[in-house]
Amino acid sequence: MVVTTDMLMEGVDFQSQAVTWQRIGRKSLAVNLSDLAAMAAEPVAAFISLALPRSGGRRIAEELYEGLLPLANEFGVGVAGGDTNSWDGPLVVCVTATGYVNPRGPLLRSGARPGDDILVTGSLGGSILGRQFDFCPRVREALWLHQQFNLRAGIDISDGLLLDLSRLAEASGCGAEVELAHVPVSPDAERLAAARADNATALDHALSDGEDFELLFAVSPEESRRILATPSLPVPITRIGRFVEQPGLWALRPDGIRDRMSPRGYEHVLT
Amino acid sequence: MVVTTDMLMEGVDFQSQAVTWQRIGRKSLAVNLSDLAAMAAEPVAAFISLALPRSGGRRIAEELYEGLLPLANEFGVGVAGGDTNSWDGPLVVCVTATGYVNPRGPLLRSGARPGDDILVTGSLGGSILGRQFDFCPRVREALWLHQQFNLRAGIDISDGLLLDLSRLAEASGCGAEVELAHVPVSPDAERLAAARADNATALDHALSDGEDFELLFAVSPEESRRILATPSLPVPITRIGRFVEQPGLWALRPDGIRDRMSPRGYEHVLT
Numbered sequence: 001m002v003v004t005t006d007m008l009m010e011g012v013d014f015q016s017q018a019v020t021w022q023r024i025g026r027k028s029l030a031v032n033l034s035d036l037a038a039m040a041a042e043p044v045a046a047f048i049s050l051a052l053p054r055s056g057g058r059r060i061a062e063e064l065y066e067g068l069l070p071l072a073n074e075f076g077v078g079v080a081g082g083d084t085n086s087w088d089g090p091l092v093v094c095v096t097a098t099g100y101v102n103p104r105g106p107l108l109r110s111g112a113r114p115g116d117d118i119l120v121t122g123s124l125g126g127s128i129l130g131r132q133f134d135f136c137p138r139v140r141e142a143l144w145l146h147q148q149f150n151l152r153a154g155i156d157i158s159d160g161l162l163l164d165l166s167r168l169a170e171a172s173g174c175g176a177e178v179e180l181a182h183v184p185v186s187p188d189a190e191r192l193a194a195a196r197a198d199n200a201t202a203l204d205h206a207l208s209d210g211e212d213f214e215l216l217f218a219v220s221p222e223e224s225r226r227i228l229a230t231p232s233l234p235v236p237i238t239r240i241g242r243f244v245e246q247p248g249l250w251a252l253r254p255d256g257i258r259d260r261m262s263p264r265g266y267e268h269v270l271t
Numbered sequence: 272m273v274v275t276t277d278m279l280m281e282g283v284d285f286q287s288q289a290v291t292w293q294r295i296g297r298k299s300l301a302v303n304l305s306d307l308a309a310m311a312a313e314p315v316a317a318f319i320s321l322a323l324p325r326s327g328g329r330r331i332a333e334e335l336y337e338g339l340l341p342l343a344n345e346f347g348v349g350v351a352g353g354d355t356n357s358w359d360g361p362l363v364v365c366v367t368a369t370g371y372v373n374p375r376g377p378l379l380r381s382g383a384r385p386g387d388d389i390l391v392t393g394s395l396g397g398s399i400l401g402r403q404f405d406f407c408p409r410v411r412e413a414l415w416l417h418q419q420f421n422l423r424a425g426i427d428i429s430d431g432l433l434l435d436l437s438r439l440a441e442a443s444g445c446g447a448e449v450e451l452a453h454v455p456v457s458p459d460a461e462r463l464a465a466a467r468a469d470n471a472t473a474l475d476h477a478l479s480d481g482e483d484f485e486l487l488f489a490v491s492p493e494e495s496r497r498i499l500a501t502p503s504l505p506v507p508i509t510r511i512g513r514f515v516e517q518p519g520l521w522a523l524r525p526d527g528i529r530d531r532m533s534p535r536g537y538e539h540v541l542t
Contacts, residue, residue, distance in 0.1 A: 001272070005354050005367055007320040012358045049278040049365050083276050083365075087283045094320050094354075094365035096276055 001044075002099050002106050004035035010090035014133075023133040024093065025064030026071050031158065032097035033075055033137035034213040038156035040107040040146035041099030043075045043139060048082035051092040060091060075139055107146055111153035112172035112218035114245040119224060121235045122214040124161055125205030126188025132211040141235045142215055149227055154217035160208040164216055166249050166263035172218070177250040177258070178241040183207065208264035218243060272315075273370050273377050275306035281361035285404075292331050293338030294404040295364065300339045302429065303368035304346055304408035305484040309427035311378040311417035312370030314346050314410060319353035322363035331362065346410055378417055382424035383443035383489035385516040390495060392506045393485040395432055396476030397459025403482040412506045413486055420498055425488035431479040435487055437520050437534035443489070448521040448529070449512040454478065479535035489514060 008028050010016050016024075029046055036043050048068070052060055061084065072079055077097065121138055138156070145151060155168045161183070169176040180203060189205035219227065224239055244250065249261040279299050281287050287295075300317055307314050319339070323332055332355065343350055348368065392409055409427070416422060426439045432454070440447040451474060460476035490498065495510055512523065520532040 003274075003316070003318055003352065003367070003369065005318045005320050005352065005365075007322060007354045007356055007363075007365060009322050009356060009358050009360065009363075011360070012356065045274070047274055047276045047367060049276050051278060051280050051363055081274065081276065083278045085278055085280060085283065087280045089280065089282070089360050089363075092278075092280075092322055092360075092363050092365075094276075094278060094363075096274070096318060096367040098274065 002036065002039050002041045002101060003096060004032045005094065005096040006031045006035065007092060007094040009092050016091065019133060021060050021063035022067030025067030027133050028064070028093040028095045029068045029071050029077070029097070030135060030137050031213070032095045033139050034156045034158065036097055036099040037138045037142040037215060038107065038154055039099070039101065040142045040151070040154065041101045042143060043077045044098045044100055045078045045080040046072060047080060047096045049094040050082070050084050051089060052084065052086045053091060054086045054088055057086050064093065102147065104146060107142070107151055107154040107217070109153055109155050109168050109171035112168060112174060112243045113152065114174045114243050115221065116152055116218040116243045117221055117224035117239050118165065118176060118178070118216065118241045118243065119219060119227065119237050120161070120184065120214055120216050120240055121237055122212070123184040123186035123236070124157065124189065124212045124214060125186050125202065125209045126192045127209055127211040129188045129191060131188060135213045137213060138215045138235065144234055145217070149219060149223050152218040152220065154215060157212040157214045157216055159210045160264060161212070161216070162207050162249060162261060163263040168216060168218065169243060169247070169249070172243065175244045175247045175250060176241060177244050177252050178261070179252045181254045182238060182240050184236070184238045273307065273310050273312045273372060274367060275303050276365065276367040277302045277306065278363065278365040280363050287362065290404060292334035296335030296338035297342050298404050299335070299364040299366045300342050300348070300368070301406060301408050302484070303366050304410050305427045305429065307368055307370040308408050308410045308413035308486060309378065309425055310370070310372065311413045311422070311425065312372045313414060314348045315369045315371055316349045316351040317343060318351060318367045320365040321353070321355050322360060323355065323357045324362060325357045325359055328357050335364065373417065375417060378413070378422055378425040378488070380424055380426055380439050380442035383439060383445060383514045384423065385445050385514050386492065387423055387489040387514045388492055388495035388510050389436065389447060389449070389487065389512045389514065390490060390498065390508050391455065391485055391487050391511055392508055393483070394455040394457035394507070395428065395460065395483045395485060396457050396473065396480045397463045398480060398482040400459045400462060402459060406484045408484060409486045409506065415505055416488070420490060420494050423489040423491065425486060428483040428485045428487050430481045431535060432483070432487070433478050433520060433532060434534040439487060439489065440514060440518070440520070443514065446515045446518045446521060447512060448515050448523050449532070450523045452525045453509060453511050455507070455509045
């Protein structure tokens with residue numbers, strides 16, 4: 001059995017003016033299901049703790065559950081408890097989820113070896129346009145992959161491809177080399193780049209935007225070929241590079257030049 | 272396996288000016304251990320989610336753990352994960368704990384029957400004078416009682432004797448009759464009454480103050496006699512009444528008069 005927990009805070013993880021309580025409720029469970037997927041665990045139960053604004057809190061709670069319960073049903077998760085509170089502060093939702101692992105055990109961050117391929121599901125970047133709330137956690141895909149193939153290590157991309165890849169590599173005691181031309185860039189990342197909200201390219205968004213909630217995993221080159229040769233995969237899977245002995249993150253540019261990269265993504269700042 | 276979760280919020284569950292972060296950290300785990308005790312479960316692991324004030328948050332986190340870790344060690348609890356965040360709001364600590372139950376299964380709220388005795392550990396009221404932070408969760412006592420005796424139902428007193436007793440009775444589909452003269456009143460409750468902060472008597476405090484974190488449980492009259500006749504109990508245990516068929520809470524006064532009582536205690540208000 002594995003346990004995951006994730007806390008969402010108004011003003012940090014969402015702006016209540018910009019999104020419905022239903023979508024926030026759905027997301028509060030979805031991020032935990034994504035964490036279970038990262039360990040290739042089958043969701044079992046969820047526990048919902050709320051700090052609700054005193055004024056209007058009852059309606060907020062109802063709408064949170066209206067968003068959360070359909071997702072729980074979809075993935076067979078029992079909402080088995082929690083702690084409901086009220087206060088004068090903003091909404092805080094803390095969800096804990098439990099999951100069962102198959103006889104292969106949980107997929108960990110620490111099993112990648114130099115030479116392993118780096119694979120990623122879906123496409124990346126620009127989740128802020130809506131996918132950050134409406135993504136489908138990759139639970140079924142992770143269970144299927146872990147069942148069918150010998151995955152060495154995995155993580156879900158919650159804080160940005162480069163940041164989460166650096167965590168995977170560091171936990172495995174190796175480095176990672178990313179072939180920039182192969183990173184799957186989402187249409188949302190293209191849209192953001194076209195809108196020129198900042199000077200970031202679509203690839204920049206794909207490399208460092210948070211909340212893609214795709215799976216990033218390590219497999220041997222042979223297993224990688226087997227996976228990529230599988231007809232009708234349940235989700236697009238792309239090889240974006242390989243793990244290397246030298247620690248750190250490395251970019252392999254289309255022209256063959258190899259540059260050091262620093263992990264970029266969302267990190268909580270504490271002073 | 273059982274799972275408990277409890278969220279503590281600055282300004283509601285504690286005032287940060289009035290108490291050290293260490294004591295808040297200790298309490299955030301202790302309340303969960305008390306919930307495990309209420310189910311007669313052996314603590315296994317804890318998961319700590321924090322919403323930390325951005326400014327000074329690192330020191331706050333360190334001090335929370337300084338208070339929490341010694342209690343975890345004392346009860347053999349592994350701090351196995353969590354989610355650390357920062358924001359501009361007040362501190363929120365959400366702890367989830369897991370526990371194993373013995374072959375008898377978890378102690379539930381729903382097993383009391385009319386005629387069962389109501390027993391309580393320790394003495395009640397006035398926890399606001401300090402016990403609300405420094406209480407020792409009744410884990411060892413609950414495991415011992417559940418092992419040695421046939422407990423029918425149990426709960427920990429977190430929101431006040433009458434409120435938690437009414438929950439126990441309601442979950443068991445019966446009522447409860449309290450012999451007011453037998454309720455164990457703590458010295459803190461006496462001190463509060465003597466200070467006349469409000470017009471409450473020491474007994475009032477014992478009946479309705481929250482955060483005693485004592486165990487309240489149901490046993491058959493025979494088992495009650497066995498428990499109360501045990502030499503050197505690990506904690507004082509008092510019989511305070513019995514469960515009855517008629518739903519609701521009933522006070523049996525020293526003069527023999529029987530009055531209906533309403534459950535009093537701490538409830539979160541939502542509008």
